[in-house]
Structure formats: C-alpha cells, structure tokens
Amino acid sequence: MSTDYLNAKKGIWSWLTTLDHKRIGIMYLVTTLLFFTTGGILALLIRLEHLTHDKTFFEPDLYNKLFTLHGAIMVFMFIIPNIPAAFGNFLLPIMIGAKDVAFPRLNLISYYVLLAGAALAIASIVVGGVDTGWTFYTPYSIRTGTAVVLMALGVFVMGFSSIFTGLNFVATIHKMRAPGMSFHQMPLFLWSIYATAIIQVVATPVIGITVALLVMERVFGIGFFDPKLGGDPVLFQHFFWFYSHPAVYIMIVPGMGIISEVIPAFSKKTIFGYKPIAYSSLAIAFASFLVWGHHMFVSGQSYLSSLLFSVATIIIGVPTAIKIINWTVTMYKGHVSWETPMLYAMSFIFMFSIGGLTGLFLIALSVDVHLHDTYFVVAHFHYVMMGGTVMAMLAGLHYWWPKMFGKMYPEKLGKFACLLIFIGFNTTFGSQFTLGYLGMPRRYYNYQPRFEPLNQLSTLGSWFIGAGFLITFSYLIWSLFKGQKAPQNPWGAKSLEWEIPSPPPVENFEHEPKITEPYPYGIPAHGGAHD
Amino acid sequence: MTDHNAQVHVVEGTNHVIPHHYENAFHEFDASKFGMWLFLVTEILLFGGLFVAYTIFRGLYPEMFHLAHEELNKGLGALNTVVLLFSSLTMALAVGYAQRTERAKSFNMLVITFLCAVTFLVVKFFEYRHKFHEGLLPAKFYTFEGIKHDKAGLFYSLYFMMTGLHGIHVLLGMGCIGWVMWRTKRGDFNKNYFTPVELTGLYWHLVDLIWIFLFPLLYLIG
Secondary structure (H helix, E strand, O other), X not given: OOOEOOOOOOOHHHHHOOXXXXXXXXXXXXXXXXXXXHHHHHHHHHHHHOOOOOOOOOOHHHHHHHHHHHHHHHHHHHHHHHHHHHHHHHHHHHHOOOOOOOOHHHHHHHHHHHHHHHHHHHHHHHOOOOOOOOOOOOOHHHHOOOOHHHHHHHHHHHHHHHHHHHHHHHHHHHHOOOOOOOHHHOOHHHHHHHHHHHHXXXXXXXXXXXXXXXXXXXXXXXXXXXXXXXXXXXXXXXXXXXXXXXXXXXXXXXHHHHHHHHHHHHHOOOOOOHHHHHHHHHHHHHHHHHOHHHHOOOOOOOHHHHHHHHHHHHHHHHHHHHHHHHHHHHHOOOOOOOOHHHHHHHHHHHHHHHHHHHHHHHOOHHHHHHHOXXXXXXXXXXXXXXXXXXXXXXXXXXXXXXXXXXEOOOHHHHHHHHHHHHHHHHHHHHHHHHHHHHOXXXXXXXXXXXXXXXXXXXXXXXXXXXXXXXXXXXXXXXXXHHOOEOOOOOOOOOOHHHHOOOOOEOOOOOOOOOOOOOOOOOOOOOOOOOO | OOOOOOOOOEOOOOOOEOOOOOOOHHHHHHHHHHXXXXXXXXXXXXXXXHHHHHHHHHXXXXXXXXXXXXXXXXXXXXXXXXXXXXXXXXXXXXXXXXXXXXXXHHHHHHHHHHHHHHHHHHHHHHHHHHHHHHOOOOHHHOXXXXXXXXXXXXXXXHHHHHHHHHHHHHHHHHHHHHHHHHXXXXXXXXXXXXXXXXXXXXXXXXXXXXXXXXXXHHXXXX
C-alpha cells in the first residue's frame, strides 16, 4: 500500500514544487475558486449599485472599473482555467489509467504562468483599474487613461497557461492511454476535455497576438486599429471574437462533460447516445471557429457576412441540443436519485437550456438590432456561463469531493444551498431578460426610474446566490476537518477513478486497471430505453 | 504500470532518467515530439493574426504597399534568407549526427547554426538602424517624406511587428540551440536519447519557414 497523494509528502514546499497532476489540480481548484469569490464579490457590488436608478454607493468611474474587473476575473482567471485545469488535471490521467499527464513539469509551469498573469492583472487594479469592459474594444481602449497595458499583458500571459494546459491534455489523451483504452472507451468527460483542449491550442494564440497588438498600439502607435493612421477598429473586434467566441466553448464544453458523468451515475443507467455526445463535443469545437461574427451584427459588418454567421450559429445549436436530448433520455426509466450533484446537474439542464434558447433570439439578425448591448445579452450569457458552467462545476465539485479529499460533504446542507442558488440565480437573471427586452442598456451606470423594481428584484436575487455560496464554501471547508470519511465509491459510479481508494494513492493505480466499456451500468430490467 | 517502487530507469549510455509515467524511452520521445508539433501549431496561429492584418491592409492599400516596400533593402533580405535556409540544413545535419551518436560533428553543426542565427540578427540590426535613421517607423512615429502616400506608416508598423516577432523567435531559438550545444558537449545524447536536439530542430525549422513567407510578402511586392 502506498500512501495517498495528500499525505505522501508534508509541508507547503512539497505542494509548491509538486509534479503530481492531482496536487496541481487541487492547487488550480483552490486558486480559481479564490478568483471566483473575488469576482463574485465584485458582482454583488455591481448589483448593489443598481439598487436605485441614480447613484447608490459608487461613483461612475469606480462602477466602470467594477464591472470590467468582474468580467476579466471571471473569464480569464476563473471560468477558463477552472474545469479544465482543476478537474481535468485531477481526473484525466486517472480516467485513462495513466500515472500522470504527458508533461508534468509543463503542467506545473502552466500553473505559475497563470499566477504571473493574474499578478499582472491585479497590478492593473492597484495602479488604477481598467474601465473598458473585458472586451477591450478599440478605439476606447487605445485612448482611455487607465491601466489597459498591464491588464492586456496579464491576459497575454494567462493565455500561455491555457495553451500549455490544452497542449498537455491533447498529448496526454493521444499518447498516455492505458493499454486497451481506446478513444471510444473513454468517459465522456474526457471527450469534452479533449475538444476543449483543441480549442485552447488553436484559438488562444490569436488572443495572444490581439492583446499584444493592443499593447503595441498604445505604446508604439502602430495604427492597426486606429482609423486616423489607416487602421480599422472593427479588425480588433474580428481578432478579439475569433478567440473569444471559441473561448465561450472553452468555458461550457468541460461543464457538459461533467454533466455526462453525473447523470448516468445518479440514474444508474448506461448513458444514452455515447457516440453522439462524444462527437458533438468535437463538432462544437470545430463549429466554434465559424461563428465569431455574430458578436458584430451592428458593428458595420456586411449583410452577407452577418447572414452567414447567423446561419452558422444556428447550426452550432444542433450538437448542443443533441447533448441535452441524450442526457434527458439517459434519465428516462433510470433509478434516479437526488443527491446534491444530481440537483446541480438538473439545474444545469434547466438553466443552460434557457441560456441556449435565448441565444437563438440574439442571432436572429433583426431581433439582435433591438436586443444588442442590452441586459437581455447579460442575462443570456449568465444563463450559459453561470447557469451552465458554474452549475456543472458545483455538480462536479460535490461529485468528486469525496474522491479528491476523502471526506463526504453534508448532504442536507448541500441540497439547501443548491436550492438557494437556484432560486437566487433565476431571480437575478430572469428579471434581466425582461429589463433587456424593455430596452435597458448594459454597462450603463444609471438607468431610467421605470426599471427600478425589476433591478431591485435582480439585486435581491444576487443576495440569495451570495448566501448559497457562503454556505457551500463553509460546509466544504468544514467537511475537510469534520466530514465523514468517504468510501472508495460513494455513488456506485463506474469510471476508473472510483476503482481506486479515496483519496487516490500517489501512483494512482495499485494494479493495472481493467478497462471495460464506458458506463457499464446496464439498463434496468423494466426499462424500455435502448442505446 | 507494472512497478510501483521508485525504480529508476536510465536510458542506455546516458544519464537521462525516463520519467516514471512513461513506459520506455520511445514512449517519452514520441509524446514529446507530438507535444512539440502542437506547440508549432500555436506558433503558426500567433503569426496568423499578423498575416491576416497584412492581407487586410494590403487589400485596402495595394498601391501604398508597393510604394512603401521600395524602401526595404532587397539584397540584405535575400542574404538573410540564404543564411536561414543554410542554417536549417546545418540544423538537420546536427539532428542526424546526434541520432547516430556522432557527438563532435553534431556539436559543430550546432555551432554553425548558432552563428547563422547571429549573422541573421546582425544583418537585421543594420536594416533596422537604417529604418530608424530615415524615420521609417511604425505609424504614429513615421516621419519619412520620400513616399507619396499618407498611410505608408502602416506598412512599417506591419514590417516591425512581423520581423520583430520573428526576431524574438530567432533569439529564443538561439537560446535553445545554445542549450543543446552545451548538453551535446557534455555528452548527454546518443542514439537512444536525443529528444532535445530533435525538438530544437523542429522549432528552428519553423522559425526558418516563417521567414520564408515574410521575405516575399514584405520585400518582393509587385
């Protein structure tokens, strides 16, 4: 018996220099959740300011900085690294029966590169903040007196972290699978991680050169995005969204992977449509590169381009719908139980569906002219990013918590917090759909008095979300010390990580793992569903 | 997957330890090379942004590109192209010798490759110095009066961004070549283990390849 990975070595230094994918995963988890908490507090402050239509607490400049930081922190420091780097690192080698990722040193480097990039971004706050919004649109981002250069450099550096992680994962999945583990035997979480990693490798360099050019524009006046010097501000938007739309799928596809693990485990039933779910991840990754122009329908893009981007975006809805249908059918006539991870998975399907379908409103050319840059857009992407990805992250966090730390979380509190977050989320962002439809623009400091009641409802909801997360993080930390000891397989789940002790030993497997078909739950005898 | 004891596997004839998560030396080599190719993909996409910008601005101002490129020194550009192509040959030979455990020859070839890189940067330095002197600078700082087009600065923005980013890659490549030179001298590589030489070679060929596109696009317009 070798000792588990948490106790194999002692002391902070053994963590900071570790090459163990599991420890690096935990370091990512803690770091990204700290950033999430920071971004969340900023969000609560933004909502607080909107309690009244005029000034409530903050000056307009501070408000601009608050929402820019909220966006930049949540996008670049939390949601992009969170599921791939934290959960992916912890689970990927175990799920393919390997001892580690292909390049463990690169893995550790990518963690420190993320920290360095985050330090630059935080430095930009110290020297006065950034007020451009997380999209850094030119020409404003060239002219504003705020610390755009530092923030852009931060994004550039954090991009390398994302590239290294993606590169490592693609190489790991291709080269490190245990004998007998074919692509079609991998859990669907890994297909998601694989599709995500491909986007990370192919798209991230483009944001790198984009923000580098933005820095050059400010420092050396290269004029690429400045009409006075012959450049084109819309070119910046093309560059930015060529990365940032695929990046939306870097954010959501790993979450879909978690849902594909949680639903069969709590339905005690083989996943319905393994191959459609697997290949739809790749289809999303591919199509994500062909839709960036739907962010620019009102930016002076030609009607023909807008039409083509609109059609391409409708097409990308198809693989997403395939997943949702397959998850739903998986539950049909299964033995469904409602532990916290499953409740979050259900929340995911409910809210992600709303987020996805309202996306269809926004890519209809004529409707978009009305809804563009309103709270409807804010509500839409929060339903996808928070109602989708964050719910999936919470599902995964509760599902794998026993495996990661060898402790059970308190089930009743988990369900209660899930309920709070569910109600709070729908109150906060459901009301914003109406606000946007009525014409309230996003990012504005003040709004018309007639929007006040709905804004107050939205702010009230944000307090429910805050309370839900406060409870969640409290009981999770409590469980580390006082939680019940977790058995090897508390959920009766079937992927490889449940075949080894909780927490796993350093080398992952005591014996060579036995590779079977994925999701060997079978189909209940009375069931009428077929795969 | 067979042993859990901290049993250490060393590649025959070297002191390179195979990391515990690989099955054998070839497994490590194979994965490393795959990773390097993925990294090269990201490099191409990084430069891709600049090539797209080039395409768009050349489409907008075709006559300006033609006028502006006349100020570049075709002779020095061609010289640098030959130097880099030759360095790719010596790099390939260095990898070949490393694979056959001919360390001295491999080392010599790496030295020649390194000197070619130095030559390239020295030539580039003289080109840049001339441009600075004439005021052929990125758009905002552009002061040259010999080109009858008010957007000519944009061409020199592109010129400096593209050759500058390429120059940074040459510097990084020199760092890698210097490192494998030192390790070759120390006797780290033989026919069983030469991964760093191979990967440096792949990287250097990409640096060369990008220049092969930059030269005609910038120096040989029209």
